[in-house]
Every structure is written in C-alpha cells, then in structure tokens.
Amino acid sequence: MCGATRGGPSVEGIDVAKETVIQGIVVRDGEPVSSGYARLLDEGGDFTAEVPLSATGQFRFFARPGTWTVRALVPGASGERKVFAQQGEPVDTQVEVAA
Amino acid sequence: MSREKALVDASWVEANSGDPKVVLVEVDEDVSAYDKGHIPGAVRLDWKSELQDPVIRDFVNKEQFEKLLSSKGIANDDTVVLYGGNNNWFAAYAYWYFSLYGHADVRLLDGGRKKWELDGRELTADVPTRAATTYTASEPRTDIRAFREEVIAAIGDKALVDVRSPDEFSGRLLAPAHLPQEQSQRAGHIPTAKNIPWAKTAREDGTFRSNDELTALYGEAGVDLSRDIIAYCRIGERSAHTWFALHELLDLPNVKNYDGSWTEYGSLVGVPIEKGA
Numbered sequence: 001m002c003g004a005t006r007g008g009p010s011v012e013g014i015d016v017a018k019e020t021v022i023q024g025i026v027v028r029d030g031e032p033v034s035s036g037y038a039r040l041l042d043e044g045g046d047f048t049a050e051v052p053l054s055a056t057g058q059f060r061f062f063a064r065p066g067t068w069t070v071r072a073l074v075p076g077a078s079g080e081r082k083v084f085a086q087q088g089e090p091v092d093t094q095v096e097v098a099a
Numbered sequence: 100m101s102r103e104k105a106l107v108d109a110s111w112v113e114a115n116s117g118d119p120k121v122v123l124v125e126v127d128e129d130v131s132a133y134d135k136g137h138i139p140g141a142v143r144l145d146w147k148s149e150l151q152d153p154v155i156r157d158f159v160n161k162e163q164f165e166k167l168l169s170s171k172g173i174a175n176d177d178t179v180v181l182y183g184g185n186n187n188w189f190a191a192y193a194y195w196y197f198s199l200y201g202h203a204d205v206r207l208l209d210g211g212r213k214k215w216e217l218d219g220r221e222l223t224a225d226v227p228t229r230a231a232t233t234y235t236a237s238e239p240r241t242d243i244r245a246f247r248e249e250v251i252a253a254i255g256d257k258a259l260v261d262v263r264s265p266d267e268f269s270g271r272l273l274a275p276a277h278l279p280q281e282q283s284q285r286a287g288h289i290p291t292a293k294n295i296p297w298a299k300t301a302r303e304d305g306t307f308r309s310n311d312e313l314t315a316l317y318g319e320a321g322v323d324l325s326r327d328i329i330a331y332c333r334i335g336e337r338s339a340h341t342w343f344a345l346h347e348l349l350d351l352p353n354v355k356n357y358d359g360s361w362t363e364y365g366s367l368v369g370v371p372i373e374k375g376a
Binding site: 035036037039042046050051052055062063064073074075076 | 129132135184185186213216217218219264265266271272274275296298299303304
C-alpha cells in the first residue's frame with residue numbers, strides 16, 4: 001500500500017531514527033505536480049498539518065507512528081492515500097490526483 | 100471588528116488591484132513561496148527575520164515595526180490585505196501584529212494563497228516597488244496579548260483554548276506534524292484547557308467557516324464564549340489564527356493570544372501540566 005515508490009525529498013540531514021517521517025510525491029497522469037498542497041489527516045480524518053508542494057511535487061511530514069491519510073489538493077484536482085507510519089522507517093509514498 | 104470588515108475575498112482583491120492605498124502583503128511559513136509567485140502587487144513580510152526580534156525572544160518593538168512598515172512602503176492610512184499559505188496561518192499572525200500596533204484598516208484574504216492558487220488565479224514573480232513611507236505605530240495593545248503570569252492565574256478561571264493538534268495536546272508530539280519534533284522541555288497542555296485545533300475554523304480550501312459554525316464548534320467543545328478567553332499553541336501563530344476567528348469574526352472582545360505558548364509554558368519550572376486527551 002505504501003512505500004512502494006521512492007519519490008519524496010532526500011532525508012539527508014534528518015534524524016530518521018528519531019523521527020516518524022511521512023513523505024512522498026504528488027502526481028497527475030504519472031507526472032509530478034508542481035503546484036499544490038499536501039494535507040495530513042489523522043485516523044479520524046481530522047486535519048493535522050498542511051505543506052505546499054515543492055516545484056517537483058514533493059512533501060514531507062513529521063508525525064507519530066500510526067495510520068494517516070495524505071490528501072493532495074492541486075488546481076482542479078485532488079486525491080488521497082492512506083499510509084502507515086513507523087518511527088525510524090520513513091514512509092515514501094505517491095499520491096495520485098484526478099479531477 | 101466584524102466579519103465584513105476583517106475578511107475580503109478574491110473578487111474584492113481583483114476589483115481593488117489598481118488602488119495604490121490598498122497594499123497586499125504575503126506572509127508565509129515557507130518564506131520562499133513568494134519567490135515562486137505571488138498575487139500581483141503584493142509585497143512580502145518574512146515572519147521570522149522581519150517580525151521577530153533578532154536577539155531576544157519577542158516580536159519586533161514599536162520602533163522596529165515602524166521602520167519595517169516604512170521600508171515596505173505601507174502608510175498608516177493604507178488598507179492592508181494580508182494573505183499566506185496554510186489557511187492564512189502566518190498571515191493571521193501578522194494580522195495580530197498589525198492590530199497590536201494599532202493599524203486602522205487591516206484585513207485577511209479569505210482562503211489565502213491556497214484558495215487563490217487552487218482557483219487558478221494569476222500569480223506573478225514581479226516584485227513591486229513602493230516608495231518608502233514614515234509609518235507611526237501606536238504603543239502595543241495589551242488587551243489582545245497574554246503573558247505567562249496571566250495564563251497561570253487563568254487556570255480554572257478563564258477559558259483556555261489550546262489550538263494545537265490532538266497529538267500535541269495529549270503530549271504525544273511536541274510540534275506540528277510537518278516540523279521536526281523539538282522545543283519545549285515537557286509535553287502536554289495547560290490544565291483546564293480545551294483542545295480545538297486551529298484549522299477546524301477553516302474549510303479545506305482555507306476559507307473561514309461561518310459564524311454559526313464557529314459558534315457551534317467552540318460550544319460543542321465546552322468553551323463558554325461569554326468568558327475571558329486565552330488562546331495558545333506552540334509559538335503563538337496558530338493561536339493568532341484562532342484569535343482572529345474569535346476576536347475579529349465572532350467579534351468577542353475579551354480574547355487574548357498567548358504568544359509565549361507551549362514553548363514557554365512547557366519549559367517553565369514548577370507549573371502544572373496535564374497529559375492525555
């Protein structure tokens with residue numbers, strides 16, 4: 001379900017052993033989206049955090065172990081993906097958006 | 100203040116785009132967002148390098164604020180429209196500063212940068228030039244800012260609103276989930292505080308919920324809106340957003356922002372802390 005695609009930003013400089021990282025890339029028709037937002041929703045679907053996507057469609061969150069949903073909003077489209085995060089093992093996911 | 104006065108929408112901004120007395124100001128958590136594109140005519144404020152004192156933990160003083168606004172070309176009688184990413188998180192923080200230093204006409208663009216961008220409206224990389232002004236700030240207001248002694252005394256007395264995420268409130272995280280986990284010495288929340296995460300006041304597109312929805316949100320969480328209210332978060336910016344919702348949109352007079360927030364309170368020696376939901 002998750003961690004299949006290595007698309008997120010480099011974890012260089014991050015203490016990955018200590019942090020619970022959820023990161024990845026947002027794509028539309030297979031191509032990275034250059035403008036938009038990634039939102040992190042908790043197990044109950046409540047908003048926890050939001051970051052703008054990088055010019056190459058990437059995002060990163062520091063969370064806690066558990067089940068989360070990454071929801072992507074881009075002009076004219078949205079999409080989401082459920083991920084399971086663990087401390088010490090960054091989740092690297094891909095979220096596809098469609099109109 | 101009222102909702103009609105404090106909030107403007109995109110069509111208002113477009114209709115007033117040629118007015119030199121209307122100044123758009125972008126304030127982002129990610130200060131590089133402005134370089135990638137901003138609303139035509141907007142100037143940038145850097146919440147960290149320009150709104151914080153470089154040495155002590157405090158925000159800029161009256162003279163620094165005057166110098167800053169003068170250099171940005173903002174005059175006392177200008178209408179300042181603030182906007183930014185992440186539901187106007189840092190733009191609301193700047194709004195609180197402008198209010199604190201007595202700017203007469205300051206507003207937020209509802210939905211901020213996100214809605215503007217998602218709606219496919221124009222962004223530009225052109226940086227406008229505005230002639231410097233001689234800005235005069237008022238003495239900082241104390242009726243909208245809470246300090247630690249007042250917060251400690253408020254336990255069990257005033258309504259404390261903790262606007263952080265449930266994980267930060269319960270003590271499982273020390274910082275918002277998109278930032279590295281660091282800062283205060285202890286995790287948890289101020290006893291008697293109710294947890295209403297700041298972003299619950301906004302819809303997915305970043306616009307504020309209606310006044311009826313806002314009243315219901317705080318009522319259901321057990322906050323008595325007729326009492327004095329102090330809002331706090333980690334460093335005082337998310338709670339400035341909640342302050343805006345309560346003080347400006349719902350027009351409640353007795354609302355303060357505790358900008359010392361959890362990074363101060365959670366590092367104080369000997370103060371009571373509660374953990375858990």
